[in-house]
Amino acid sequence: MSVIRVVIADDSQVARDVLRDILSRADDIEVVGEATNGREAVELVKRLAPQLITMDLNMPVMDGLSAIEEIMYSRGVPILVVSDRSDAQTAYQALEVGALEVMPKPTLEGADADRLLERVRLLAGVAVITRLRRRATTPAPIITLPTLPAASSGVPRNFQHVVAIACSTGGPQALVRLLRTLPARFPAPIVIAQHISHGFIDGMAEWLASLCAMPVSVAKEGEQIQPGHIYLSPSERDLCVSPRHRFQLQPSPQSSLYHPSCDVLLQSVAEVYGRDAIGIILTGMGRDGVIGMRAIYQAGGTTFAQDEASSVIYGMNQEAVKAGVIQYELPLDSLAGRLLRDVRGSLNNNRPEPLA
Known part of the structure; x- marks a missing residue:
């Protein structure tokens, strides 16, 4: 049986303990390293070549968003953001720079713990590619739309489709x-x-x-x-x-x-x-x-x-x-x-x- 090698990145000892406990229950998942900040996460990815990283966003030295960008620039690795709900908007910025999915920090028991195992198994098999570093963003060109004829009077709404x-x-x-x-x-x-x-x-x-x-x-x-x-x-x-x-x-x-x-x-x-x-x-x-x-x-x-x-x-x-x-x-x-x-x-x- 192939074992999924996982690195946990979170500055909270309690959060790392919970994640490690949940992941260690599965015979097909192995926690191979733990990082307490984004810089450590980047180094562990280079040294340990994991198949997936769980990434917190609020960490010292280097935050999770910067770490994701650095990792995806150097080595394409599936990244699951596991963070507080208060970080929701930042979490979606993490998806923009290369993370695959976002979920809240789980408790030891219940649906969130089961979902974490499910997500790790699913995302570890996703092929990801390295990305260029972010630059000042240029808005995507917006498709122009010609003037439309008015909807027929028989349609009781101000749109058709x-x-x-x-x-x-x-x-x-x-x-x-x-x-x-x-x-x-x-x-x-x-x-x-x-x-x-x-x-x-x-x-x-x-x-x-x-x-x-x-x-x-x-x-x-x-x-x-x-x-x-x-x-x-x-x-x-x-x-x-x-x-x-x-x-x-x-x-x-x-x-x-x-x-x-x-x-x-x-x-x-x-x-x-x-x-x-x-x-x-x-x-x-x-x-x-x-x-x-x-x-x-x-x-x-x-x-x-x-x-x-x-x-x-x-x-x-x-x-x-x-x-x-x-x-x-x-x-x-x-x-x-x-x-x-x-x-x-x-x-x-x-x-x-x-x-x-």
Whole structure:
């Protein structure tokens, strides 16, 4: 049996003890080193060549964000950020410079401990590449949008299409690449279900808002859906849309494996908007989203999947493709341009061949 070699980086002795205790329970995981600051983490990676690093963000000498950037510049290693919920926005900056996923510091028992073991096993097998050091950021070129004709008077809303996106592991990075090139006056609402640990969604919304032309917020109960706005589902409840074009939040079943549910959001969009629904399923583990994408497909809407080559985890999207409910499987960097053509109503122009 192959053993996953892990380095723990955290300045708290208590936190390191908890992480070591959890990871040591697994026969297929070995903690090979511990760092008390970012500089030590960088040196241990060079010396021990681990298959995964758990990284805190607030550390002396060199913080976690700087350590991630340094590690990813010199040696591509899967990095799981394990940090306090108060560091949520910084945690998403860590994803921007190369970390794969974010989760809160676990307790010794319970779901968080099980999730840590699951994440380590999954992410240790992800192929990552070295990255250039950050420079002063240049905004991504925003795709221009021509003046659109007014919606027909028969449509009781101020938009035609609704874009619904499902994603999990690797999703935040994929969302940035997809959304940051869309214009501020994008003529459709974008609603997103991203699997996320409780307490991190507000930080993700702030992070995305700092990088996108459109406003980004966490959807609220009863909120009116507006075009040119990006809405994230909270993790604690599942998000739906109503026939009155308002958000509804419903309790997430205790038995749910994923929070929030991608299927719940996509199915409600399919039910309300039918042919005007556009579903996109991005990188992620598991099958959540497949039922919802099928609902959009069967309602006459348009369905897209991120392709394997551009995915961190070709899981959810692969399952949707295998289920036969995806019309177009595209590289991540091609999705924004295609999405703009579709919301402009030019589906029949330069249309790529659908999947068999």
